[in-house]
Amino acid sequence: MLPCLDDLIPLVQAIAREELLPRFNHAERRVKADGSIVTEADFAVQRRLAEALRQRYPELELLGEEMDPARQRELLGRLEQGLWCLDPLDGTSNFAAGFPFFCISLALLQGPEPVLGLVYDPLRDECFTAQRGRGAWLNGRVLRCRTADLPLSACLAAVDFKRLDPGRAAALACRPPYRSLRYLGSGALEWCWLAADRFQVYLHGRQKLWDYAAGALILTEAGGWATTLEGEPIFAPGLPPRSVVAAGDSRLHGQWWAALAAEPHSGPE
Template identity: 50%
Template sequence: MTAEPTHLARLLRETAATAILPNWHGIEARHKSDGSFVTESDLAAQRHLAAALARDFPGIPLLGEEMTPAEQEQMLQQADRALWVVDPLDGTSNYAAGFPAFSISLALIEGGQPVLGAILDPVRDECFVAAKGQGASLNGQPIQPFAPSRSLKDCLAMADLKRLPPAQLQTITSHACFSSQRSLGSVALEWCWLAAGRFQLYLHGGQKLWDYAAGRLIADEAGAAACHLIPDSLEPSPAITLEPRLAIAAANVELLAAWRACLELDVTAD
C-alpha cells in the first residue's frame, strides 16, 4: 500500500478516537526520566498507531517518542531508507491539565528527509497534511502563511521561552520587536498554525525529531521560511537527529531575515 495523506489522516483520527479523547480530563500524568510528562494515553496511542502502520505498511520501522533512547537510536539508522516518526501525544502536559492544545504527529522519512506528514488536532478535528513538493492542506483545503505587513511590529510571535539559550532569552525579552507573544505548548501544532497563517514569527529552543518531523514539513510546504540550529553553537543543523534543536521560522523569507536580526541569530533558512 502506498502511503497517502488522506490515509494517514484517517489513521490519526482513529487513534484519537480510540486512545486519546475517551481519557481526556482527569487522567494521571507522571514524569519520565528527562522530566517531561507521559500518560497512559501517550502509550496507548503509540501502540494503536504502531499496530495500524505495521498492518498497512509492513516493513517500515517506527521511531516513537515513547521508546527508550537506545531503541530510538537503533530506529534512526533506518532513516536513509524509510522510517515512520511518531509523537503519539504532543502537548501531554496540556492534555493532562485539560488545556485544549495537543496533537498526534506522524511523519514518513525517506532518504534522510521527511517526505510525508500528518498532524491531527483532535479537539478541533483539524488535520494538517503535506507531501514533499505537493503543498500543505488543512482538512483538504490548501493553506499558506499570512503576514499583515513586512514589519515585525505587526506580527504575532509564538515563542517558547523556557528552552532558549540565555543570550537569546535576554534579547527577546529586552527588544520586544514584535506585536505580541504566545506559547501554545504543542510544537507540532505550532508549526501547523504558522503554516495556516495564525501567527507570523516562531522561536523554540529545544525541539526533538518527533516534535518537528511532520510539522516542519507542513510549514515548509505551505511556504513558511525556517531553519533548525544546534543550540550551543547556533550553527545550522541536519534535519535528522535525536538531539534537541532550536527552531526559528517566519511567514516568509523577508520576515525571517528581520526576525533573526532582532534575535541576533545570523543564520539563513536551511
Template identity: 50%
Template sequence: MSQDTSLNRDDRQAVLDLVRRAARTHLLDGGTQPADRKADGSWVTDTDHAMQADLRAGLAERFPEHGFLGEEMSVAEQEEAWRECLDGRPTWVVDPLDGTSNFRVGFPVFSVTVALLVGGKSVFGVVLDPCRDECFHAARGEGAWLNGEPLSLDDEPKQALESSLATVDFKRLPAEIATRLACEPPYASQRSIGSVALDWCWVATHRVQVYVHGKQKLWDYAAGQLILHEAGGASADLDGEIDYLDRPLEPLPRSAVAATHVELLEDWMDVLRAKA
C-alpha cells in the same frame, strides 16, 4: 519504496484515517489524568503509550516493510530505528501526544504528529489537533493542506516583525535571548501554546507569523516543518543554519526559528542573534 517516492493517495488517506481514529479513541474524553516524569523531565501518561501502540500497529499493518520510531520507545530502540532510516528503510516518526503537559491537566491544546522519513528526510507529514478537529498534512513537493483545503502563505499579506504575533517557548531558550525578548519584545505580541507540532502548523496557517523554540526533538518537528515549508514558510536554527527539505533531519535535539516568509525570517534571525 524508493528514496524519491512518496505515498500514493490511498496510502495517505489511510494514514489520515488512522490518526483520526486513534485520537477519537484515546484523546477526546477530556478531564485530567495521572502522569509520570520521564528521565528527561517530560510528562508521560498511559494515553501516550496507548496512542503509540495503536498508531504503530496500524502503520505496521498497512506498511509492513516500514520502520517505526516513536517518542515512547527506549533510547536504544530509537537509535536503532534511526540507523535503519539512514540506511534507506522508510520510517514512521511519531509523537503520539504532543502537549502531554497540557493534556494531563485538561488544557485543550495538544496534537498527534506522524511523519514518514525516507533517507532521513520527511516526505509526508500529519499533525492532528483533535480538540479543534483540524488535520494538517503535507507531501514533499506537492503542497500542504488543512482539512483537505490547500495551505499557501503566498496568499497571505507579508507582515513586518513589529506587527507580527509570535510563539515563543521561553523555557528552553538561552537565558540572554529569553530575557531580551521579554524585556524588549520586537513583535506585537507573544503566545506559548505548549504543542511544538501545532506551533509549526499555526505559522503555516498565518495565525502566528514568527516562532522560536530552543530545544525540540525529531518527532516534535518532522511533520510540522514539512507542513510549514510546503505551505511556503521558512525556518532555520538559532545558529543561522537554514532548513532545506533535501537535507536529512537531525536525530539530536535542536533549536528552531520559523516565519511565514523568508524576509521575515531574516529580520527575526537578526533580532535573535544580536549580541547584547
C-alpha cells in the same frame, strides 16, 4: 510508492478519538527521567498506531517518542528504507492539565528528510498534512502562508522561553521586536498554526525529531521558512535537539533571525 495521506488521515483521526478524547483532563501523569510528563494516553496511542501501521505497511519501521533511546538510535540507521516518526501526544502537559492544545504528529522519513507529514488536533478536528514537493493542506484545503508585507514589529510571535538561553530570553522579554506574544505548549501544532498564519514568527530553543519532523514539512510546503538559531537547516536525522527560528516567508524570517542574532546571549541554547 509513498503511503497515501487519504488512508492515513482516518486512521489517525479514529485513534485520537478513541484513545485521547476519553482521557482528556482525566489522565494520570508521571515524570520521565528527562523531567517531561507522560500519561497512559501517550502509550495507548503509540501502541495503536504502531500496530495499525505495521499491518498496512509492514516494510516500514516506526520510531516513537515513548521508546527506548537505544532502539531509537538503531532505527535511525534505516532512514533510506523509510521510517515513521511519531509523537503520539504532543502537548502532554496541556492534555493532563485540561488545556485544549495537543495533537498527534506523524511523519514519514525517507533518506535525508521527511516526505509525508500529518498533525491532527482532535479537539478542533483539524488535520494538517503535507507531501514533499506537492504542498500542504488543512482538512483537505490547500494551505499557504499568507505573505502580507508585515514588518516584524507588527507580528504576533510564538516563543518558548523555557528552553532558550537565559540571556536571550531576558532580552526578548525586555525588548520584544514583535508586537505581541503567545506560547501554547505543543511544538508540532505550533508549526501548523504558523503555516495557517495564526501567528507570524516562531522561536523554540530545543525540539526533538518527533516534535518538528511533520510540522517543519507542513510549514515549508505551505511556503514558510525555518532554520536553527545557527542558521542551519532544521532537519537533521538524529536524536540531539534542534533550535527553531521560523516565519511565514523568507523576508520575515530574515528580519526575525537578524533581530535574534543582535540580542546578547550567554551560550548555545
